[in-house]
Amino acid sequence: MMGRTHAVSGILSGELTLLMAKYVPVVSPVPFEVAVLFVLVITGATLLPDLDQPSSVAARSLGPVTRWMARGIGAGSVSLYHLTRGPGDNPGREGGHRLVTHTPIGCVAFGAVALVAQASPVTACVSLGLLVALGFRAVTGGRGDTADAIRRVTRTLGVTTFVALVAGTGLAWYVVTRHPDASLVWGFAVVIGCWAHREGDRWTIGGVPRATCPVRVGTRSWGRTRPLGDIRTGGAEEAGAVLPVLFIAIIVVTLSLVGVLGDIVTLVMGTL
Numbered sequence: 001m002m003g004r005t006h007a008v009s010g011i012l013s014g015e016l017t018l019l020m021a022k023y024v025p026v027v028s029p030v031p032f033e034v035a036v037l038f039v040l041v042i043t044g045a046t047l048l049p050d051l052d053q054p055s056s057v058a059a060r061s062l063g064p065v066t067r068w069m070a071r072g073i074g075a076g077s078v079s080l081y082h083l084t085r086g087p088g089d090n091p092g093r094e095g096g097h098r099l100v101t102h103t104p105i106g107c108v109a110f111g112a113v114a115l116v117a118q119a120s121p122v123t124a125c126v127s128l129g130l131l132v133a134l135g136f137r138a139v140t141g142g143r144g145d146t147a148d149a150i151r152r153v154t155r156t157l158g159v160t161t162f163v164a165l166v167a168g169t170g171l172a173w174y175v176v177t178r179h180p181d182a183s184l185v186w187g188f189a190v191v192i193g194c195w196a197h198r199e200g201d202r203w204t205i206g207g208v209p210r211a212t213c214p215v216r217v218g219t220r221s222w223g224r225t226r227p228l229g230d231i232r233t234g235g236a237e238e239a240g241a242v243l244p245v246l247f248i249a250i251i252v253v254t255l256s257l258v259g260v261l262g263d264i265v266t267l268v269m270g271t272l
Contacts, residue, residue: 001200001242002234003047003057007138008246010046013196014039014189015253022257034182037128037175038189040168044131045193046200047138048110052077053097061137062130062161077101080214081222088219099222102201102208107194115187118176125172128186132168137161203229203242 001009018035021027030038047058051066052074059070077096085091100106117127140160175182201208207227214221231237 001197001204001231002238003050003061003138005238005243005246006046006050006197006200007043007135008243008250009196009200010043010135010193011039012246012250012253013046013192014042015250015257017042017192019253019257031179033171033175034179034185037132037171038185040132040135040171041128041186041189042193042196043135043139044133045110045114045135045190046197047134047193048190049101049106049194049197049201050097052099052101053095056097057138058134061134062165065130066134073101084214084216084221086216086219086221089222098201098206098208100209100214101194102198103213104195104198104211105213107191107198110194111187111191114190115184118183118186121173121176121180124176124183124186125169128172128176129165129169131190132171133161133165136164136168202227204231204233206233 018030018038021030047056047061050056050058051070053059054067054070054074056070059066074096077099078093079096081089081093081096081099082091085093101110114127118124198208202225205227207224210217210223210225213223217223231242
């Protein structure tokens with residue numbers, strides 16, 4: 001999936017999580033500002049697994065910061081592959097894309113890093129602000145009429161991404177200082193975002209590594225799950241079918257969250 005599709009799926013994943021939390025008795029009502037940042041963090045976190053590829057949207061989103069991260073993560077990913085590969089795995093593999101960062105272990109690892117970043121308000125706010133900006137850049141920085149219109153209005157996405165970074169860091173500071181007891185939530189949000197990315201890529205032709213990777217099963221440590229679909233990344237199906245469905249789902253879930261959907265259904269049923 002393309003970066004924008006991953007980010008939009010992150011919005012939906014965050015909203016669905018909040019919707020489910022409303023029906024869990026042991027979960028306290030989520031303050032509005034925490035809910036907003038929760039969704040924004042998940043949106044940005046959906047880009048993290050692609051930091052194993054220097055040419056990805058995630059790697060190009062925030063300039064040198066994400067480029068350096070992508071080079072390091074990509075090198076570590078392919079090194080782990082060759083360290084753990086079985087006799088049935090490709091011995092000549094060079095790239096690190098769609099390896100460990102696209103496994104459950106990788107999702108949990110990103111969440112653990114997010115938790116470590118909560119050690120101080122400063123590192124917490126910077127890390128959360130970066131995720132907000134990353135999600136913003138993915139949603140607005142792709143190709144298409146919407147992105148082109150934004151570029152024409154703002155002249156450059158660099159400026160708006162910087163504004164998103166500042167605004168996201170400010171929101172994070174406001175939430176972190178007012179709700180210090182919610183620190184575990186941000187690691188959970190990152191895991192959800194990374195998992196949403198993995199599930200999205202399962203629908204593409206290339207698929208993702210098995211959930212057990214890098215544990216050897218048979219002759220392979222890095223076998224792939226059977227793709228759920230045959231969607232080509234960046235193809236017509238993704239832009240013409242997947243994205244519209246995600247946007248419609250976001251509208252429905254948003255209406256459910258604000259309590260409007262039930263009133264609309266009642267009104268429509270009453271007119272039939």
